Amino acid sequence: MAPRKRQVQGTDAANGKSSPIKGVSKHKLVPKSRSGDEDSSKKNATSVWYKIGIVFLAFIIGYTHRNHIANMFERDRHFSHLSTLERELAFRTEMGLYYSYYKTMIESPTFLEGLDQVMSDNITEFPLTINTLKRFNLYPEVVLAVGFRIYEGVNRALQRPTKMCWNVNRGQGLSPVQSCEGLGEPSYFYVEHVFFLNGLMMSALFLFGTYLSGSLFGGVLTVASFFFNHGEATRVQWTPPLRESFAYPFLVLQMFLVTHLLRSQKCSYIHSVFIAMSTVMFMLPWQFAQFALLTELIAVFATYVLGYIGSRKMxxxxxxxxxxxxVSYVLLFGNAMLLTSFFFSGMFIITLIVLLEPAIEALRIPPLIWIVQGGMLAVGTLGIKFAVAKLFNIADDAHIGDIFRSKFSDYKNFHTMLYTCAAEFDFMEAETPWRVLKTLLAPAVIVVLVVVVYNLLSAEYTRWTNRSEADIYIRKQTNRSKPNAEIVYHLFQLAAFTIMAVIIMRLKLFWTPHLCLMTSLLASRQFFGWLGSRERHYAMLAILVACMGIQGYSNLQTQWNIRGEFSNAPLEEMVEWIKAKTTKNAVFAGPMPTMATVKLCTNRPIVNHPHYEDAGLRERTKKVYMMYSRKPVYEVKKTIQDMGVDYVVLEDSWCVRRSRQGCSMAEIWDIEDEANQGQTPACAVLRDNPEPHFKKVFQNNVYQILKIT
Structure with missing residues (x-):
């Protein structure tokens, strides 16, 4: 088909009629439709290859991060040369507790029998029977147990080996052990999938930075910043089974989807479906997810209050x-902490505020509207949360309020001191800001914040000087939208994560990665186009990455140089004694970390454990820890005996250690047991002479096991 002929015409300003433009030949113009199509096809092809290249680069980055954390884990513990028992001993505290349920589900005759044991568990909090799938967010272990059983079944049918085993001479008077390596080894299968998931997280973070900045260099900046500040951004390489290792990657995905929603010109409920799915995957593995989601909820709500998004998108x-x-509430069997969470009450009141938008907007004065919305949020959230807790008599999360109260006042009790005396629950350590300063991460983010906030305020001033435009943007449309809504959301999100990290040092795992994400905006031409041409802009960013790498590479070398070999002969000796010398129904009590190991390695019933998010469990632990108080030994014996305990594990280090002033166990007890202040701690008495209330049946240089007489 011949291309259409085109005549160039102009418009007569006087009569509005079209006429040929003077001075332009009326001869046929060279047809451009075909060459235009070819150019368009080339651009589309280039765009497709560009996207494929970005995805491929994301895969390489994820694979690199997976190897990085896996190699650090191996160098730290020499995991490949440990026996099965030693690997289990290496999972201390909560890690051992979570891993024990995975072990139960893969060792039971069938998966359903193992799942039933997990859902009707009478070993973890003897003599109670509890649903640990509900209490401990064990869906990662369920998924991994299913995967392991399928993997083993398929390879067994194909007669393919899944692991290699050899004897390892441990030296130092220890007997040789058999060590197995490969995905057929349960612990290997477990940790390898944790590392794989966190490799995907790094891929998602790279794509996130690229999307947020609109530049491939933004993704590179995000990833480089994360690697250079790796020790401040994650601890998955040291603690694979912790809940954050499974949950945080899905928070990155969820925030990515929220960012896409806020940037999209049109929104539909298909966005809701994807956000819901990622929210479920984040909430199921981790009880703390509700607090991170609360900050996200408030950040998006603040974006809505300022008029950057309308009620439709909200x-x-x-x-x-x-x-x-x-969905999470149902799958967690009605977990009480979800129902009494600030997240639930915040969602409820914000939904109400959005539904009442027409009535609130009738106030017409923006500052007054903001005061009403903020007041409704604060009063409503607190009121609903405490009303629900009172109505259903739920106190499982009461300790969280006590912890915050203790941080900003002189309030103290036994439970808050157990938390705040641990470094990870204390205020952010002074070295952390200095570390992110030396890698230039903090200065880079400060520059981003100054430039972005200046641009946003300038745009706001321009809109408010043009009233008609401001009215269109701000108040009259349910589907209203301002540019950069997603950037405003991330500013509020960063502020929330900063506050969380300052108050509780452990929560810097949210803060540092978000700092890395915000550095991606340095590559945004929208905000930093004033630096000059694209080539000049990116050259400056390359120089910045090189400067960040000076300290960043030193940080990486420090991590690479961490080398060790796990060995805990005293704990291994105690575990072997328990398996050989006690009956299967013997009940144990002791320090929380050790009880997790006793359950994992011996499957003996225990009465307390490290998962402290339950009011009943906290009181049980307090009773057990009476042996570190100054109370009389006979009173300690009676309290523990009434719990059905047969054996008590006594660790001398718990009796004498003191992380700082006021943080020894005896000093913690002095807060609530003033009557016995000045007395010799019961643990010191039991260590020297447990008779007649207890009988010493096992002892090495770290542990004693006392049998209640």
Missing amino acids: KVFLMGLWGGFL
């Missing part, structure tokens, strides 16, 4: 959160 976001919350 409803789509809320629908996603509600869907994720309700």
Whole structure:
């Protein structure tokens, strides 16, 4: 088909009629449709290859991060040369507790029998029977147990080996052990999938930075910053089974989807579906997810209050959160902490505020509207949370309020001191800001914040000087939208994560990665186009990455140089004694970390454990820890005996250690047991002479096992 002929015409300003433009020949113009199509096809092909290249680069980055953390884990513990028992001993505290349920599900005759044991567990909090799948967020272990059984079954049918074993001479008077390596080894299968998931997290973070900045260099900046500050951003390489190792990657995905929703010109409830799915995957593995989601909820709500998004987009976001919350609540069998969480009450009151938008907007004065919305949020959230807790008599999360109260006042009790005396629950250590300063991460983010906030305020001033435009943007449309809504959301999100990290040092795992993400905006031409041409801009960023790498590479070398070999002969000796010398129904009590190991390695019933998010369990632990108080030994014996305990594990280090002033166990007890202040701690008495209330049946240089007489 011949291309259409085109005549160039102009418009007569006087009569509005079109006429040929003077001075332009009326001869046929060279047809451009075919060459235009070819150019368009080339651009589309280039775009496709560009996207494929970005995905491939994301895969390489994820694979690199997976190897990075896996190699650090191996160098730290020489995991490949440990026996099965030693690997289990290496999973201390909560890690051992979580891993024990995975072990139960893969060792039972069938998966369903193992799942039933987990859901009707009478070993973890003897003599109670509890649903640990509900209490401990064990869905990662369920998924991995299913995967392991399928993997083993398929390879067994194909007669393919899944692991290699050899004898390892341990030296130092220890007997040789058999060590197996390969995915057929349960612990290997477990940790390898944790590392794989966190490799995917790094891929997602790279794509996130690229999307947020609109530049491939933004993704590179995000990843480089993360690697250079790796020790401040994650601890998955040291503690694979912890809940954050499974949950945080899905928070990155969830925030990515929220960012896409806020940037999209049109939104539909398909966005809600994807947000709901990622929210479920984040909430199921980790009880703390509700607090991170609360900060996200408030950050998006603040974006809505400032008029950057309308009620339509806010409803789509809320629908996603509600869907994720309700599905998680059902799958966690009505976990009480979800129902009494600030996240639930915050969602409820924000949904109400959005539905009442027409009535609130009738106030017309923006500052007054903001005061009403903020007041409703604060009063409503607190009121609903405490009303629900009172109505259902739920106190499982009461300790969280006590912890915050103790940080900003002189309030103290036994439980808050156990938390705040641990470094990870204390205020952010002074070295952390200095570390992110030396890698230039903090200065880079400060530059981003100054430039971005200046641009946003300038844009706001321009809109408010043009009233008609401001009215269109701000108040009259349910589907209203301002540019950079997703950037405003991330500013509020970073502020929330900063506050969390300052108050509780452990939560810098949210803060540092988000700092890395915000550095991606340095590559945004929208905000930093004033630096000059694209080539000049990116050359400056390359220089910045090189400067960040000076300290960053030193940090990486420090991590690479961490080398060790796990060995805990005293704990191994005690575990072997328990398996050989006690009956299968013998009940144990002792320090929380050790009890997790006793359950994992011996499957003996225990009465307390490290998962402290339950009011009943906290009181049980307090009773057990009476042996580190100054109370009379006979009173300690009676309290522990009434719990059905047969054996008590006594660790001398718990009796004498003191992380700082006021943090020895005896000093913690002095807060609530003033009557016995000045007395010799019961643990010191038991260590020297446990008779007649207890009988010493096992002892090495670290542990004693006392049998209640």
